Amino acid sequence: MNLDLRTVTESEYPDWLRAVGTGFLNSTVPTEEEIKGRLAHTDLSRVQGVFDAGRCVATFRSFAQELSVVGGATVRADAISGVTVTPTHRRRGLLGRMMTADLAAAKERGEVVASLLAAEYPIYGRYGFGPATWTTQWEIDVPRAGLDPRRPVPSEEDGGRIDFVDGAEVRKLGPALHDRLAARQPGVINRDQRWWQLNTGLDLPPNDPWKEPFYAVHRSADGEVDGLIAYRADDNWGDAKQPLNKATVKSMIAVSPEAERALWLFLCSIDWITTVRTGHRAPDDLLPLLLPDPRAARIVTQADWLWLRLLDVPRALEARTYATEATLVLDIQDGAGLTAGRFRLDVSPSGASCTPTTQSADLTLDVGDLATLYLGDESALRLAALGRAEENRAGAAASAEAVFRTARRPWCPDMF
Known part of the structure; x- marks a missing residue:
């Protein structure tokens, strides 16, 4: 069987996307508009496919990334994504061929590490990757947490404040705040302009079921923005007309312990919110111990997250x-x-x-x-x-x- 590994051309890209969908159990056929939108933000020179009689049966792509390391410096990373092998073509060494080609090219470009998020744990160790960060997600039972809703958010006592903002303000304030986070938090990857657009409802893929989050910023006593949170809330009421609403955090940046503490306690103080889902956080996040009863924060996810491979x-x-x-x-x-x-x-x-x-x-x-x-x-x-x-x-x-x-x-x- 002739299995041809090659860089994907523009004309082959729709079939490559179909193969990605097959690998990730998504049978949705991308529209021409979706394909055009993805191509506009894809470097085809870093997209690989394996083809069997002209049909794509394995996929792999990479893109440039910056990774923050201990001390605040960044290193160039080869970020790997879209890795699939069609079920009919497993156990034929296709991933190994694609990975070998990509890592060799990354080293030639001078990239210091390769990075990925592993869908399955056992796969990537054999290619020299190891889990370098882990993630934890909590679900907070707000009534059990023991917070006094009558008390002001702690930062307010010190002159700080929390304000709601809109997506335009997030796009203005967010990038610099994220850079400050990267300078103090190892493991952070860069967010380009497109990330901020996509995560504030601009330039969305067709048929994206976008629901605008709530955005709030924390300002320190001197007026400097040192925290930003984006969250969504559902609308759920019990039979006895009691609120059972859940807030789900989409993103939260805090560059000071005061901002982090204030944003969590603010979210847990919102009327009608009885449950908070934190989103993916560091395993040693301050959150559980901020609560009078830390057992109110139940771990719902604890898993490896960012994998690295030194080049x-x-x-x-x-x-x-x-x-x-x-x-x-x-x-x-x-x-x-x-x-x-x-x-x-x-x-x-x-x-x-x-x-x-x-x-x-x-x-x-x-x-x-x-x-x-x-x-x-x-x-x-x-x-x-x-x-x-x-x-x-x-x-x-x-x-x-x-x-x-x-x-x-x-x-x-x-x-x-």
Whole structure:
């Protein structure tokens, strides 16, 4: 069987979209208007397909992305999406062929990492990816939370305030606020102008069932906007004429603990809202402990989220900051051969240096496990206990723990 892997042309793109739909169990046929709209924002040079007798049976695309790392710098990422293999063509190595081609091209372009959100956990470890951030979603039983609705939102006591705004104001204020979040939160990916348009109801795909959210901003005592929330509410009343309305958060940015606290407590104080669904948050979000009764916040989602694959170990490790002074020699295993080698990592609060070396290794681990350590989320000691990091020097895992681990967990707010 001749299975041809190639870059997708404009004329082949509709069939590629059909194959994507098949892979994600969506039988809807895209209209010409939808196809035209998607093409306007797609770099076809980074769209791959596998074709069997002219019919697309596997799909893969990537696009340029920026990822915030520990310390506030950003690195160039190869963001991967739209990955499918048609059920009739599984187990033929098609994903491996597409992934190999894409990662090689990304490394050639000078991208430091590759990123993706894994629909299935077992797939991507074999290509050198590891889960670098996790996500948690809570559902809050507002009446049980123990909040006093008569009290003002805490920031108001300190001169802060919350104001409703519209989509135009969000497009004006949001990008700079998001940049501030990225500078303090590892794991954040960039939001381009199209993201802000799509998420405020502009330039929507045809037949998109858009419902305008409520938007509110938090202003500190000096008038600076340091928080933004977008949420929707349903209209649900019980038989006894009691409100049972749920607010669902679509997006929330806060660049100060005061703003984060104020926005959550504001949302939980809205009349008729008896349930709040938080959207995807960092697992160590402040939220549950903000409530008088944290058990009122029930975890409904706890899962891996952003997966990373390092393409250039020295550049990646030099881009982030470190809270301690140490030297580690890392022997990085990479079955694809993209970034395997032995590297000496010298770190201090003032900077880092990572260079190839012939010195004896302190710690040996796979490139995918290094990705889980990269943003500070995973424990090197836990990897050693699992047999996924080999100590070549006694105490090396503890040293790596001190080097890589961060006080707060990384978080990626977005899906792509």
